[in-house]
Amino acid sequence: MISLHTSPLDQPGTGDAGGMNVYVLELSKRMAERGIAVDIFTRATDSSLRPEVEAAPGVLVRHVDAGPYEGLTKSELPAQLCTFAREVLRTEVLHEPGWYDVVHSHYWLSGQVGALARDRWNVPLVHSMHTMAKVKNAALAAGDSPEPLARVIGEEQVVDASDVLVANTDLEADQLVSLYGADPARVAVVHPGVDLSVFRNPDRAAARAEFGIAPDALVVLFAGRIQPLKAPDVLLKAVAVMLDEDPSLRSNLVVPIVGGPSGSGLEHPEALADLSHTLGLDDVVRFVPPVGQSQLAKWFAAATLVAVPSHNESFGLVAAEAQAAGTPVVAAAVGGLTTVVADEVSGLLVGGHDPRDWAHALRRVLVDPALRMRLAAGATERAERFAWERAAEETLAAYTLAERTLASAQAAPIAAGGRR
Known part of the structure; x- marks a missing residue:
């Protein structure tokens, strides 16, 4: 899991911490309960944070040093993407080849890093948008600032690079297709859960x-x-x-x-x-x-x-x-x-x-x-329709779809229209 701009250990309800924090942590815990080891990479925002923290049995949060610990706004984080990505790639090098089986990135900043890891490790990239600039800008609240063009372009790049996109709802899936040109066959709808x-x-x-x-x-x-x-x-x-x-x-x-x-x-x-x-x-x-x-x-x-x-x-x-x-x-x-x-x-x-x-x-x-x-x-x-156990099972199915998508793309000759 890559959650660059906000840690699942942060208290939801302030700063950049919210539903996405709950999503990443709860989904990871349900994965671990199924015997799947999960590493969550997030940016360190305090010098007192340990490099590695076990959030739950089988769930390890890795704090990555990228930029100053405090004071960075979300708009300033793109400048730290290279540093963050370098440290993520270094972690995999410490293990035998093929250590990670799938990369699941959350929010577009993480997707940029996930796309690099995907190509370097030759594993599928699954991406969850959580929010989308084009949707937010179309329904902008009074007093709120529009999302910049750099984010719009970044999201388009992540959509193109991902093997599977996980949408929270059918509506979000439709928006990914209509606003970002996503391939409907690579979009999986998984409702988040409730504990x-x-x-x-x-x-x-x-x-x-x-x-x-x-x-x-x-x-x-x-x-x-x-x-x-x-x-x-x-x-x-x-x-x-x-x-x-x-x-x-x-x-x-x-x-x-x-x-x-x-x-x-x-x-x-x-x-x-x-x-x-x-x-x-x-x-x-x-x-x-x-x-x-x-x-x-x-x-x-x-x-x-x-x-x-x-x-x-x-x-x-x-x-x-x-x-x-x-x-x-x-x-x-x-x-x-x-x-x-x-x-x-x-x-x-x-x-x-x-x-x-x-x-x-x-x-x-x-x-x-x-x-x-x-x-x-x-x-x-x-x-009762929204349980994390169900979300975990459906997300695992999305990972399997991503594996098939990646294998198909690698088998397709570029001249014949393969994506990569």
Whole structure:
């Protein structure tokens, strides 16, 4: 596994750490449980980090020195690709030939390194985009910066170099084909998973007691990185509209915002708190630092509903995890969220980001106990579709497809139209 720009050991919810961190670590753990040794290469961001850390039995995280430990933004990382790639290639040299059987890269920066390792080691390259510049730029959040042309070109190169692309959803697979010219035969759809042992059947009453939330409170939760892409501002504006229309909700409404600033949100880390104050929501909004998986499961359990107003999500792991906890989700009808959330079954999908539409959807769930119970039951059932064990099996099938693709490409004469 190559995860250059963010380590699976980092705490999701701040900086560049998010659902991809959970994805890489959980998938690797399930691979290891099947007897497959996994090395995860990531860039070292602290001088105190050990070169090698066992994240789980059979899963080794290798910290690669490439550039200064701290202070590098994601836009500055391309300058470190050569150094990072050199150190990755050196690791393989320490073993007998054929040590690695497959390279699975995550995000386009890692894909650039993966393409080099693929050719040097003569092993298949499987790549997961996680997010795509062309998709993000088409649905850019207000105040967010467009992805640069260098990333667009880099993604196109990785798509062409990969033997198989793993898409989170059918929609992402279609986007890879239509926007990047990917060969449909080399695209495998694998839904990410949820650790059901962590998120299923938490104690709701105990969670509320632990967090100091009244048993009868109405809790609207946001969990994720605080950045324009995730649109926590839309949620706060919707809450303000909802309270203007129905002031009676204020007395027992709680709106926890669980996460830290990330990406362009780092430029104005206090902006969301300032917005909350401006909207007169200081009495209902609670800002909570990022938490680990077990604590996050408790927060989901404590919530009446979880709001996911993102402008785009390749999958929407927060929505899947919340549903596993039996909590309805109100989500934007974008990207992978339309796969994760079944509208009117496990939650509600909202078209667009108009705070008035969001206020209406939130209030529907909050004031209708029968609807909440129906959606909660549907959420639990929906979550059963997304398990890491299933994701691991399907990813292994994608690796087998990549092996066949590579063998076929090597057998095809270049003059006859072989890709390489």
